[in-house]
Amino acid sequence: METVLMDNLWVIIGTFLVFLMLGGFILLEAGSTRMKNAGHIAGKTIFTAGIGSLMFWAIGWGFIYGEGNGFIGLSDFFYGDASFSGEGLSPAVDFMFQMMFALVAMTIAFGGFAERAKLSAYVIFAVLFSAVIYPVVAHWIWGGGWLADHGKQDFAGSTVVHLTGAMAALAATIVLKPRIGKYNKDGSSNDLAGHNQVYTALGVLLLWVGWFGFNGASTFEVADAFFGFVMLNTQLAAAAGAVSAMLVAYVWTGKADVPTTLNGALAGLVAITAPAGFVAPWAAVIIGLIGGVIVVYSMKLFDRAKIDDPIFALSVHGTVGVWGTLANGLFAVPAFSTEIGWGQAGLFYGGGFTQLGVQTVGVVASGLYAFVVAFIILKVMDKVMGGIRVSEEEEIVGLDLSEHGGYGYPENIPHPEKQKGA
Secondary structure (H helix, E strand, O other): OHHHHHHHHHHHHHHHHHHHHHHHHHHHHHHHOOHHHHHHHHHHHHHHHHHHHHHHHHHHHHHHHOOEOOOOEOOOOOOOOOOOOOOOOOHHHHHHHHHHHHHHHHHHHHHHHOOOEOHHHHHHHHHHHHHHHHHHHHHHHHOOOHHHHOOOOOOOOHHHHHHHHHHHHHHHHHHHOOOOOOEOOOOOEOOOOOOOHHHHHHHHHHHHHHHHHHHHHHHOOOHHHHHHHHHHHHHHHHHHHHHHHHHHHHHHHOOOOHHHHHHHHHHHHHHHHOOOOOOOHHHHHHHHHHHHHHHHHHHHHHHHOOOOOOOOHHHHHHHHHHHHHHHHHHHOOHHHOHHHOOOOOOHHHOOOOHHHHHHHHHHHHHHHHHHHHHHHHHHHHHHHOOOOEOOHHHHHHOHHHHHHOOOOOOOOOOOHHHHHHO
C-alpha cells in the first residue's frame, strides 16, 4: 500500500510540473512576440486553460478513455470518480495528470494564432480542439484505440500532444495568413523580433523543468525508480538539442544565435518525449542532436514557404515531433518494448522495420486528422464569424489594447485614450 501511495504522490507531483509548463509557454510566447501583445498572450493562456479544463472534464476524458470503439470512447462523461481500489493510480490522480497533457496540446496549437487572431477565435477553438481534435488522437494511441492495437509507441506524447498541437497550429497559420509586415512583395522575409529574450529563455527553462514531470511521471509508478532513467534520457536529449542547434546556427551565420539555441533545447525535449522510456541514453543523445539540427532547417523551410510561425511551434513541436516518434522505430530497446508487450524493438536492435512502419502510420494518420479537422473548423469559424483575424488597425495597435483595453506594459506603452484625456 505504501508503494501505491508513493505512485499516486509521484504522479500528482508530475501533474503540478506539467501545469507549470503553461507558465513557460506564457514567457516563451510573450518574449518571442512584440510588447504590444504581451498582456494578451498571458491572459489568453490562462482563460483558455480554464476552457480546456472544463471541456476535458465534461467530454474529453470520456472520448479518450471511455468504453467505445477503435475511433472514440463513448462513456465516462462529466467525470467524477472518487473511488480508489488501493491498487494502481487513484482515478482522480490519473484524470488530473491526463488533463494537463490536453492543456499543453491546446497551448501549442495557439502558437499559430499569435499576434493576429480575435479573442473570440481562441474561445471557440479551445472548445472544439478540446472536444474533437485532441481526444480523438489521444484515444487512438493512449486510450486503447486502433493505433494502440497496432503497438504504436508514444511514451509521453511526441505525437499525441506535440504533433497534434502543431498540426492545428499549421492550419491556423494558413487560415489567418502572415502578420502585417512579415513578408515583402519580392518574397523576402522580415524579422519581427520578439521583445524579450530573457522572458523566452526563462520560458524554455520552465518548460525544461516541467518536462521532468511530463516524461518522468509518465512511468505512473516509483517501482524500480525507472522514472530516474526516463529523466536522464530527457536531460541528455535537451542538452544535445541545444548544443547542436547552436552549432548549426554558428556555422550558418557566424553567430551563436540565442533564439535558435533555445529552440534547439525544446527540440531535444520534444524529440525525446516519445522514446524517453524506450531507448538507451546514448540513443537519447543522438535523438536530441538530430532534433536540434532538424529544428533549424525546419524553421528556415517554413519561412521560405511564407508560413508565418511566430514562436516556431510548427518546427519545434511538429517536425521534431515526427522525428521523435519515428526514432522509436530505430532505437527502441527490447527490454523496454517487446519484453513488456509495448510494440516491437527498433531497427538497430534487431526488430526490423516493423515498429518503424507502425510509427510512420501513427504519425501520418494523427497528423492528417489533426490538420484536416482543425482546418475545416477554422475555415467555418472564419466564414461564420466574419473573419477570425483582427482588423489591420487593431493588429497595428496591438491585441493588448484592441482586445483587452489596456497594455501588458502600461508604463512603457501609454494608453492613447488616456493620453488624450490628460
